Amino acid sequence: MKIICRKNDLFSSINIVSKAVASKTTMDILECILIETDNDRVRLTANDTEIGIETYFDAEVMEEGQIALEARMFSDMIKRLPDSDVSIETFDNMKTEIHCEKIHFDIQGKSGEDFTRLPDIEHHHEITLSQFDIKEMIRQTLFSVSSNENNKLMTGEQIKIEDNTLMITSLDGHRISLRRMALQEECADIEVIVPGKTMSELLKILPGEAKDLVTLCFSDKHILFRFGDTRIVSRLLDGKFYNINQIISTDYEIKLTVNKMDFIRSLDRSTLFVKESDRKPIMMQTHGNLVDISIHSQMGAMDDQLMGQKEGKDITIGLNPRFMLDALRAIDDESVTMYFINDVAPCIIRNDSETYLYIVLPIMIRKNI
Numbered sequence: 001m002k003i004i005c006r007k008n009d010l011f012s013s014i015n016i017v018s019k020a021v022a023s024k025t026t027m028d029i030l031e032c033i034l035i036e037t038d039n040d041r042v043r044l045t046a047n048d049t050e051i052g053i054e055t056y057f058d059a060e061v062m063e064e065g066q067i068a069l070e071a072r073m074f075s076d077m078i079k080r081l082p083d084s085d086v087s088i089e090t091f092d093n094m095k096t097e098i099h100c101e102k103i104h105f106d107i108q109g110k111s112g113e114d115f116t117r118l119p120d121i122e123h124h125h126e127i128t129l130s131q132f133d134i135k136e137m138i139r140q141t142l143f144s145v146s147s148n149e150n151n152k153l154m155t156g157e158q159i160k161i162e163d164n165t166l167m168i169t170s171l172d173g174h175r176i177s178l179r180r181m182a183l184q185e186e187c188a189d190i191e192v193i194v195p196g197k198t199m200s201e202l203l204k205i206l207p208g209e210a211k212d213l214v215t216l217c218f219s220d221k222h223i224l225f226r227f228g229d230t231r232i233v234s235r236l237l238d239g240k241f242y243n244i245n246q247i248i249s250t251d252y253e254i255k256l257t258v259n260k261m262d263f264i265r266s267l268d269r270s271t272l273f274v275k276e277s278d279r280k281p282i283m284m285q286t287h288g289n290l291v292d293i294s295i296h297s298q299m300g301a302m303d304d305q306l307m308g309q310k311e312g313k314d315i316t317i318g319l320n321p322r323f324m325l326d327a328l329r330a331i332d333d334e335s336v337t338m339y340f341i342n343d344v345a346p347c348i349i350r351n352d353s354e355t356y357l358y359i360v361l362p363i364m365i366r367k368n369i
Contacts, residue, residue: 001065066112
């Protein structure tokens with residue numbers, strides 16, 4: 001194989017597929033990026049068997065072929081080259097030469113025949129969306145995916161289509177995030193669980209322009225994201241996602257609306273007195289339309305007061321400030337409305353159109369704090 005391409009095109013493509021390079025594996029080939037020619041283009045592929053990514057870029061193909069190169073070394077080499085044309089040439093013994101201006105690298109490759117390629121997805125359903133819309137929905141829910149591998153389903157996000165409405169849901173046992181969006185095209189009902197890692201990498205790779213599209217293809221075992229010159233294939237998590245409708249209640253005793261940014265600033269100040277690993281709650285207490293925010297810990301104390309609009313009785317409730325901040329920062333509205341039943345029931349944050357819903361479980365507080 002021999003190709004000539006622009007350094008920036010090559011390096012951008014390496015950055016995309018590197019998200020799927022295996023970091024811990026006994027199979028050396030999974031630590032590689034596969035480079036192969038396809039007419040007058042070049043395809044890069046990485047695959048850790050859970051998520052696989054391939055992308056194309058334009059090049060002058062002087063000799064057809066393929067080679068698998070160790071991803072980290074290859075990426076570091078290209079990164080350190082000047083912004084000029086790069087020549088990559090391989091030989092029968094898998095030796096690979098990389099030239100750029102006066103720079104010459106030698107690297108030993110592996111046979112492309114041994115590389116695990118992306119599976120062919122025989123999908124049953126597909127939908128096409130704005131990249132901006134899907135990227136925003138992931139950004140606004142991904143933070144509540146659990147990192148605890150003991151509960152595998154919580155490490156993923158549910159993508160569900162029902163009555164032509166797309167829903168993305170995540171939960172970690174302490175909070176729930178849900179985003180809804182009406183679809184412009186007819187689509188059959190679908191329900192899958194996508195690993196959080198896949199959603200995280202998609203969030204990084206998707207350009208996210210409103211005018212650009214991404215197609216989601218669903219099969220029994222995989223999901224395919226197709227956009228531009230890039231394909232991302234991921235295994236799905238097996239199992240039935242949690243029925244959050246059992247937690248969501250339309251009944252409430254208290255409805256509280258506050259300015260979002262004022263609330264964020266107050267909560268952010270309160271985190272000065274909470275260690276990262278500490279579950280110390282902030283105490284939120286209403287007095288009519290006044291909302292007291294306070295925290296008292298071994299590190300210090302803070303008391304603050306906000307104006308709000310309250311319907312119903314007063315409440316005193318303990319909440320995790322960081323969980324609340326994650327939800328609030330994912331909301332674009334100027335004000336937010338919270339619903340409560342009592343001090344031991346979840347705090348529900350939602351808008352009237354219910355395009356978003358966030359649930360944060362309360363933390364028991366001592367009344368003498």
